[in-house]
Amino acid sequence: MQYLLLIYESEAGRPDVKPEEMNAIIAEYGAFTASIKASGNYLGGEALAPVSTATTVRVRDGKPTMTDGPFAETKEQLGGYYLVEAKDLDEAVAIAARIPGARFGSVEVRPLMKFD
Amino acid sequence: MDARSEVQAVVREHRGWVLARLLRSVRDIDLAEDALQLALEAALVQWPRAGVPDHPRAWLVSAAKNRAIDELRRRTLHAEKEEEVAWLAELTGPVPGGAPDDAPIRDDMLRLVFTCCHPSLAEPSQVALTLHTIAGLETDEIARAFLVPPATMAQRLVRAKQKIQAARVPYAVPEANELPARRHAALGVVYLVFNEGYSATRGDALLRRDLCRVAIGLGRELVALMPDAAEVAGLLALMLLTDARSAARRTDAGELVLLEDQDRSAWDAAQLEEGIARTRHALTLQGVGPYALQAAIAAVHSEATRAEDTDWRQIVALYDELLRRAPTPVVALNRAVAVAMVDGPARGLVEMSALGSALDGYHLFHSARGALLERTGDHAASLDAYGRALALCQNEPEQRFLQRRIERVRARAPG
Structure with missing residues (x-):
C-alpha cells in the first residue's frame, strides 16, 4: 500500500533558526531518508522551493488562467513530501512521525487511490 | 418469547462476533456486512422452523462466508482482482469453530x-x-x-x-x-x-x-x-455502580436529586453488589488508573447505607490518587468537595479558591462553591455563586435545582 506523506510547515514560523540548527535539521532529514531507504519503505521524496515561487493554474471555459502563489492561503505550506510503501496506516503514521518536520509543522498521510 | 423473537435475540447477540470473524479474511466491511445480512435473513427464515443450531455463531459464520464467496466469485468473473482472489482462497479454507x-x-x-x-x-x-x-x-x-x-x-x-x-x-x-x-x-x-x-x-x-x-x-x-487490565474492569464497575443509582437520581417529576438526598433503598442492590465486587477485583490488577479509581469512589458511596455514614476520608484518599494520575481542575474540584465533608466547608473553600481561574466558566464549580458558602452561613456570597452557576447552566433540571437552592438561601437570609 502506498502513502504520500505531505509535509506542511510554516515558512515564516522559524525566522530565528541559526545556520547550525538548519544544518542539523538537514542532516536529520538525510539520516531519515537513508533509514527508510534501508527499510524498503522509500519510493520517492523531494523538498519544494518556497511558496513565493508557486503559480496556480486553473482552466475555466477552456481558458487557462494563472495566479501568483499557492492555491490556499494557510498558516502552514506544503514544503516537501515522501512517497512510501507501508503495510497499513499504522506503519505509515509511524514513518510520518519520524519526519523532522512533524515536530515543527504537520505531516498529512494520504493513501494513494488504486485504479484497477 | 415466540420462536421468531427468540431467533432475533440470538441473531443480535452474535452479530458483532460473526462480523469480527468475517473481517479477518474479508477486509471490505461493506461486503462483510452485506454477506452477514443475508446470513441473518436466512437464519430468521430457517431457525424458527428447524430450531436454533447448536453452534449458532459457527452456523452464521459459515453461512455469511458462503455468501461472501458467492459475491467475490461474481466480482472476480468481471475483473481479475488479485486481492479478491486471494481473499477467496483464504475464505474457502477451513474456519475455526464458533463456540463462544x-x-x-x-x-x-x-x-x-x-x-x-x-x-x-x-x-x-x-x-x-x-x-x-x-x-x-x-x-x-x-x-x-x-x-x-x-x-x-x-x-x-x-x-x-x-x-x-x-x-x-x-x-x-x-x-x-x-x-x-x-x-x-x-x-x-x-x-x-x-x-x-x-x-x-x-x-x-x-x-x-x-x-x-x-x-x-x-x-x-x-x-x-x-480480563487482566485494571482499567477495563474499572470502567465496567464504574458504569454498573453509576447506573445502579439512576432510579433514585430523579423524582417522578424529573427533578434532580443529589447523592446525599437520594432514597438509597431505590438503588439496584444486586447491580451495586456486582459493581463493588468488580471494583475490588480491578484494584488487584495491573495498571490501575482513572476508571478503576472512580469506580472505587463510587463503591465507597454505595457501601454507605445512609449519606452520613459515607467514609469521606477514604474518598479524599482516592481523590488524591486520582489527582496524581489525572491532574485536572474538575478532579481537584471533586476532591475539594470531599475535603469539605471531612474538614468542614471553610477548608473546602480554601481548596477551591485555587481553581477559580481554570473553572470560572464551569457551572458546577460555582454551584459547589455556593453550597459550601451556604454551609458557612455566608448567604450573600452563596447567592452570588448560585447565581453565576445558574447563568452558566444549560441543563433544565439542573437550572430548576439551582433555583430551588437560591430560594432556600433567600428564605434563610436575615432581612
Whole structure:
C-alpha cells in the first residue's frame, strides 16, 4: 500500500533558526531518508522551493488562467513530501512521525487511490 | 418469547462476533456486512422452523462466508482482482469453530474493537462504528440517540468504513507498546456512549436508558476480551455502580436529586453488589488508573447505607490518587468537595479558591462553591455563586435545582 506523506510547515514560523540548527535539521532529514531507504519503505521524496515561487493554474471555459502563489492561503505550506510503501496506516503514521518536520509543522498521510 | 423473537435475540447477540470473524479474511466491511445480512435473513427464515443450531455463531459464520464467496466469485468473473482472489482462497479454507469461548474468534472481536476505535477516525465516527458493528445498533437508532438526522449518521458510517478501507486502517490488536494508549481510547468510546445515555436530558428517555445498557454490554465484552487490565474492569464497575443509582437520581417529576438526598433503598442492590465486587477485583490488577479509581469512589458511596455514614476520608484518599494520575481542575474540584465533608466547608473553600481561574466558566464549580458558602452561613456570597452557576447552566433540571437552592438561601437570609 502506498502513502504520500505531505509535509506542511510554516515558512515564516522559524525566522530565528541559526545556520547550525538548519544544518542539523538537514542532516536529520538525510539520516531519515537513508533509514527508510534501508527499510524498503522509500519510493520517492523531494523538498519544494518556497511558496513565493508557486503559480496556480486553473482552466475555466477552456481558458487557462494563472495566479501568483499557492492555491490556499494557510498558516502552514506544503514544503516537501515522501512517497512510501507501508503495510497499513499504522506503519505509515509511524514513518510520518519520524519526519523532522512533524515536530515543527504537520505531516498529512494520504493513501494513494488504486485504479484497477 | 415466540420462536421468531427468540431467533432475533440470538441473531443480535452474535452479530458483532460473526462480523469480527468475517473481517479477518474479508477486509471490505461493506461486503462483510452485506454477506452477514443475508446470513441473518436466512437464519430468521430457517431457525424458527428447524430450531436454533447448536453452534449458532459457527452456523452464521459459515453461512455469511458462503455468501461472501458467492459475491467475490461474481466480482472476480468481471475483473481479475488479485486481492479478491486471494481473499477467496483464504475464505474457502477451513474456519475455526464458533463456540463462544473460542480463542481465535475472541481475537477477531478484539481486532474489530481496535479498528472501530482507531485514533485516525474522528471520535463521533469511532462511537458510531462501535455502536453499529459491535453493539449491532441500527443506523436509525444511533441517529436518534445522538440527536443527529439519520442521513447524517448513515453518511458518517459510510465515510468511516471507506476510510478504513482506503487508508488501510489495520485490523489488528496494537503492539504492546501502544496497547495501553489504544485501550484507553477504546474505553473512552464506551464511556462516551454511557455518558450520552446517563447525562444528557434531551431526546428519547427510553433510548437513553438503552444506551447505558449498551455501554455496559460493551464493557462486559471488553472485560471478557481483556480480563487482566485494571482499567477495563474499572470502567465496567464504574458504569454498573453509576447506573445502579439512576432510579433514585430523579423524582417522578424529573427533578434532580443529589447523592446525599437520594432514597438509597431505590438503588439496584444486586447491580451495586456486582459493581463493588468488580471494583475490588480491578484494584488487584495491573495498571490501575482513572476508571478503576472512580469506580472505587463510587463503591465507597454505595457501601454507605445512609449519606452520613459515607467514609469521606477514604474518598479524599482516592481523590488524591486520582489527582496524581489525572491532574485536572474538575478532579481537584471533586476532591475539594470531599475535603469539605471531612474538614468542614471553610477548608473546602480554601481548596477551591485555587481553581477559580481554570473553572470560572464551569457551572458546577460555582454551584459547589455556593453550597459550601451556604454551609458557612455566608448567604450573600452563596447567592452570588448560585447565581453565576445558574447563568452558566444549560441543563433544565439542573437550572430548576439551582433555583430551588437560591430560594432556600433567600428564605434563610436575615432581612
